[in-house]
Amino acid sequence: MQKILKAKVIIEAAQKPPLWNGGVLVKGERIEAVGPFKELEARYPQAEIIDFENSILFPGFINLHTHASMTIFRGLADDMPLMTWLENYIFPVEQHLRRDWVYWGAKLAIAEMLRCGVTTFVDMYLFEPEVIRAVEETGVRAALGEGLFDFPSPGYGPLEKGLALTKELLEKYAGHPRIKIIVCPHATYTCSPETLKAAASLAEEFDTIFHIHLSETKEEVALIKARYGQRPPFHLERLGLLNERLLVAHAVQLVDEEIELFANRGVRVAHCPESNLKLGSGVAPVVALLEAGVLIGLGTDGPASNNDLDFFGEMRTAALIQKGLSFDPTKLPAEKVFEMATSIGAKALKWEGLGVLAPGAQADLAVVSLEAPHLTPFYDPFSLLVYSAKGGDVTDVMVAGSFVLRKGKILTFDEEETRKRVIEIAKEVRALTQKG
Numbered sequence: 050m051q052k053i054l055k056a057k058v059i060i061e062a063a064q065k066p067p068l069w070n071g072g073v074l075v076k077g078e079r080i081e082a083v084g085p086f087k088e089l090e091a092r093y094p095q096a097e098i099i100d101f102e103n104s105i106l107f108p109g110f111i112n113l114h115t116h117a118s119m120t121i122f123r124g125l126a127d128d129m130p131l132m133t134w135l136e137n138y139i140f141p142v143e144q145h146l147r148r149d150w151v152y153w154g155a156k157l158a159i160a161e162m163l164r165c166g167v168t169t170f171v172d173m174y175l176f177e178p179e180v181i182r183a184v185e186e187t188g189v190r191a192a193l194g195e196g197l198f199d200f201p202s203p204g205y206g207p208l209e210k211g212l213a214l215t216k217e218l219l220e221k222y223a224g225h226p227r228i229k230i231i232v233c234p235h236a237t238y239t240c241s242p243e244t245l246k247a248a249a250s251l252a253e254e255f256d257t258i259f260h261i262h263l264s265e266t267k268e269e270v271a272l273i274k275a276r277y278g279q280r281p282p283f284h285l286e287r288l289g290l291l292n293e294r295l296l297v298a299h300a301v302q303l304v305d306e307e308i309e310l311f312a313n314r315g316v317r318v319a320h321c322p323e324s325n326l327k328l329g330s331g332v333a334p335v336v337a338l339l340e341a342g343v344l345i346g347l348g349t350d351g352p353a354s355n356n357d358l359d360f361f362g363e364m365r366t367a368a369l370i371q372k373g374l375s376f377d378p379t380k381l382p383a384e385k386v387f388e389m390a391t392s393i394g395a396k397a398l399k400w401e402g403l404g405v406l407a408p409g410a411q412a413d414l415a416v417v418s419l420e421a422p423h424l425t426p427f428y429d430p431f432s433l434l435v436y437s438a439k440g441g442d443v444t445d446v447m448v449a450g451s452f453v454l455r456k457g458k459i460l461t462f463d464e465e466e467t468r469k470r471v472i473e474i475a476k477e478v479r480a481l482t483q484k485g
Contacts, residue, residue, distance in 0.1 A: 051076045053098050054447075073412075110415070157471045171231070188448055297311075321349060322370055339381075
């Protein structure tokens, strides 16, 4: 049955002016029409009307980089550099990682992201089939890949089994409407050139995204230069891996030549400002990347290094830090940040029909009520969403034409059970770290 979703303001895309007193016609998984509510009501008199009243309706956000299940490690180790955080805390406790931990951690992350209007997320972690199970059950959309390392993984054992698992998942989920499998070597400092080339070969064979952490810190750049004689981007270039399938997370420590190289090769970037700031990694040259024509979207990174998945906060931080560093308040305006969070993210992920509200697009959308004090009054919808809204302001979320969050309640799984399960997991994690 057709449904008309009515709202005070509808944002169709960052490049279009907001539509006041509009409607979105949804049938099945897709949008059939967008326009003034009165016109849609007259054209489709049999359609069910769902009135969100004093609200903004907008395309669902795309979280372009995270490690969702790391909700179980939220706050485990803070206020330290990336490599200290990884090598002394995260990698050791991950040796004890279990499938059920990953499953429940992913569900908790999904609950948090839904409440921030995220309808699609990109995930790289361990025991990724458990994240896939969580995505299938909860009704969200995701691009997912098992993290690949040169050293044995608690998820799959030796590297060859990780590559085999990745290929198995690529075959199993080919054509899935809400799940895209991607290839995820962890980083140039944890993956040899041979590993990177093997992973890239899989990505090429299945024409999917090749996702990697790159140029996140000065220490990483120095390490790769010492090990291979080239900075990370040029190391990948020499291996023949810079192309339109490559989605780079972070890209903080880039020089002008590398920005130009990314633009020439069609490399895409996931910008994670809050994690980069918290770990003291620096700030990515977002404005320069955008001006060069690089597709750069937004990601939260994992909830153990951020430490939340609040996408509104990520947009606000992304905008403010570029203004502060450039001493120019016109840099990265609200509309551009919103575009990064929606349609640019979709393009970077090469996923058609996402990030916009338009005929033929997927009915992936979110609604923010305007009743809260911090959202009153408002003059510009983009400004409100980027600078005023917060995680938890979202009342409704639809993915592929079905509500997954309705009137503040998650419909597809038990949020409270999920939270309680993660609390129990945290007790086990705490016991492990205390033993260490």
